[in-house]
Amino acid sequence: MAESMTRGLIWSKSVSRWNVRAFKPAPRRALTRFYNGCFKPLGLTAEQFSLLVGIGAAHGASVVDLATSAGVDAATLSRGVQALQRRGLVQGEGGRGRAGKRLSLPLSGLSLMTDALPVWERAKASLSHRLSEATLLATRQAMRDLADAAAKAGRGPPHPGHHAR
Template sequence: MNNVDLVLLKNIPETCPGFQARATARAITRYYNSCFKPYGLTSEQFSLLVGIGSAPNETVTELAARAGIDSTTLSRNIRSLESRGVIASVGGRGRAGKRLNLTEEGWTLLTTLIPVWQSAMAELTHQMGSESLSLTTQKMRHLAKISTSL
């Protein structure tokens, strides 16, 4: 027999920001994945294109740090997008030296995807309300910031 409080155990998923953040992230990822699926992309790959487009010549390590993820996690999507011809890596060996840029095809794809993203955002705004969505996003950024500093 164990001494775990089962009532507390059942309440953790409803009250813990970590549980809620992961559940929310999975739901939002599924939503954006469905939006980008006709273009053969995932939401993570779209985010990578946006990240590279907004900071050309950044290294994989720098991009990972800015995005708050491990650089090895990016490697699979980088290889996939490179083989598709939408990003190019130049420079040194390894994640710390390899610099990323969008190709012409990458810029064209991103130009096509921005209205898709805008439409997806408009639907989220419609469903949640502009002020509520903005406040939620602001609170998520704040929670990430304070969690990182702990």
């Protein structure tokens, strides 16, 4: 189980670098459709995959904790969590409401996340393969620059491993 949690943390950091929300609306929709198509055989959407990874990495986090770390609205995230709970893929224990209830993955959620990780890896590799190395490097640099600009404006933490100029 500890190995699964460690793996979840590693995947969570990797998934966050490819966060669909980081793109403009039209490309974001296309990217979401692409990932949704990849996850469809597992009965999962890209958003649900992200939630499973986030909950698996932050075992015991609340909906508010997850929403804050992902930079999304807690009410929207809560609806996604509730859908996963109805399927028995997420458990909520303890307090009440979005800030009190602590989330975790039962074996069924952990198993689905584990099955979905290689699907996500293949999908990510497929996208990377279709882009030139120069485009990938430029995109990654643009994302780091955007994160740095937001941090300097007081809207988020600086990107790890990227030094201020």
